[in-house]
Amino acid sequence: MTCDLLQLATPGVAGLQPYQAGKPIEELERELGLKNIIKLASNENPLGPGPMVRAAMKQPLDISRYPDGNGYELKSALAEYHGIRPEQITLGNGSNDVLELSARAVVTSEHEVIFSEHAFAVYPLVTGAIGAKAVIVPARNFGHDLKAMQGAISKRSRLMFVANPNNPTGTWSTRSELRSLLEAVPEHIIVVVDEAYFDYVQEPDYPDCIEWLPEFPNLVVTRTFSKVHGLAGLRVGYSISHKDLADLMNRVRQPFNVNSMAMVAAKTALKDTTHIEQSVKLNQNGMQQLTDAFDSMGLNYIPSAGNFVCVDLQQPGKEVFQQLLHKGVIVRPIDNYGMPNHLRITIGLEEENEKFIKALKKVIGKVKREA
Ligand SMILES: *Cc1c(COP(=O)(O)O)cnc(C)c1O
Numbered sequence: 001m002t003c004d005l006l007q008l009a010t011p012g013v014a015g016l017q018p019y020q021a022g023k024p025i026e027e028l029e030r031e032l033g034l035k036n037i038i039k040l041a042s043n044e045n046p047l048g049p050g051p052m053v054r055a056a057m058k059q060p061l062d063i064s065r066y067p068d069g070n071g072y073e074l075k076s077a078l079a080e081y082h083g084i085r086p087e088q089i090t091l092g093n094g095s096n097d098v099l100e101l102s103a104r105a106v107v108t109s110e111h112e113v114i115f116s117e118h119a120f121a122v123y124p125l126v127t128g129a130i131g132a133k134a135v136i137v138p139a140r141n142f143g144h145d146l147k148a149m150q151g152a153i154s155k156r157s158r159l160m161f162v163a164n165p166n167n168p169t170g171t172w173s174t175r176s177e178l179r180s181l182l183e184a185v186p187e188h189i190i191v192v193v194d195e196a197y198f199d200y201v202q203e204p205d206y207p208d209c210i211e212w213l214p215e216f217p218n219l220v221v222t223r224t225f226s227k228v229h230g231l232a233g234l235r236v237g238y239s240i241s242h243k244d245l246a247d248l249m250n251r252v253r254q255p256f257n258v259n260s261m262a263m264v265a266a267k268t269a270l271k272d273t274t275h276i277e278q279s280v281k282l283n284q285n286g287m288q289q290l291t292d293a294f295d296s297m298g299l300n301y302i303p304s305a306g307n308f309v310c311v312d313l314q315q316p317g318k319e320v321f322q323q324l325l326h327k328g329v330i331v332r333p334i335d336n337y338g339m340p341n342h343l344r345i346t347i348g349l350e351e352e353n354e355k356f357i358k359a360l361k362k363v364i365g366k367v368k369r370e371a
Contacts, residue, residue, distance in 0.1 A: 094237045175206070196223065220249075221239060
């Protein structure tokens with residue numbers, strides 16, 4: 001081959017690292033020949049989808065036909081659920097898709113996109129793919145510093161990503177902090193608030209930004225079916241915004257970006273409030289279980305509003321991660337998020353959390369003895 005294909009990369013793409021996904025269970029089984037591996041690495045709901053969704057997915061579905069490209073039924077269900085109009089909705093192949101659509105609709109390589117240090121990895125990917133400049137604002141106590149993000153606005157700013165709560169840190173912004181930001185941001189700068197973990201959050205001062213949409217035409221709120229609804233494998237998410245912004249996002253959307261099965265499952269998941277409640281309860285108990293264990297081991301962690309928690313190991317997380325793999329436990333190293341001494345643990349079932357805690361105690365003891 002004479003042509004160096006890597007040289008063909010656009011400037012924005014040349015600087016990107018591919019998204020690092022959690023290690024698949026099957027891959028680890030093949031590599032280490034282990035059985036009964038548990039994965040607490042990608043913030044999925046350990047219960048999976050609820051009984052109503054499982055039943056709906058068994059119903060006959062004509063998959064020889066293209067899905068409804070306008071997602072009429074799912075949008076109707078979402079409009080009713082949120083008390084908004086269907087024209088305000090953009091459906092996505094996961095909310096990652098809508099995050100990208102929001103940027104592609106309004107951002108060019110002349111623009112700047114603002115987000116926080118340690119923020120969700122999809123924001124730099126989306127920004128780089130367009131060739132726009134990423135303005136990364138230093139975090140405060142691992143969380144978003146919204147005042148500093150406001151201060152980072154320039155003539156070239158066009159979009160801001162706010163993860164609330166943020167992944168991987170689990171940190172969240174309060175109602176008053178976020179409102180102050182929205183009130184300060186000029187209307188030609190789009191503010192995308194990513195609420196992927198909305199249902200898990202128990203903090204009383206945590207805002208539901210969908211309520212503020214009538215006041216802020218530049219606000220886009222994204223939600224997903226991948227987390228509390230237990231449908232990560234089906235890929236379905238959405239945003240709600242002013243209808244004109246939704247119109248722009250839908251222009252750049254691939255015509256059939258959400259598949260038929262995903263739409264059936266998603267509209268059913270909205271109705272299964274019992275499953276959502278059970279999932280949230282399980283998460284609260286599991287969070288307590290893990291943080292109690294960290295306390296008893298003398299390990300610091302970042303208080304999290306999500307279904308995951310970052311623990312500070314005071315030593316390279318990558319090494320502890322590797323040793324945990326050998327004990328059949330997959331968690332997430334986050335050195336790629338600029339947090340080399342932390343590991344992110346997804347809250348699992350009680351027995352999974354227990355297996356992780358046991359493994360961590362053994363590994364940490366061992367790593368310390370070797371040091
Ligand atoms: C998991 C996650 C999402 C959801 O991604 P999907 O594409 O909907 O699966 C979005 N934002 C953040 C911050 C997340 O952690």
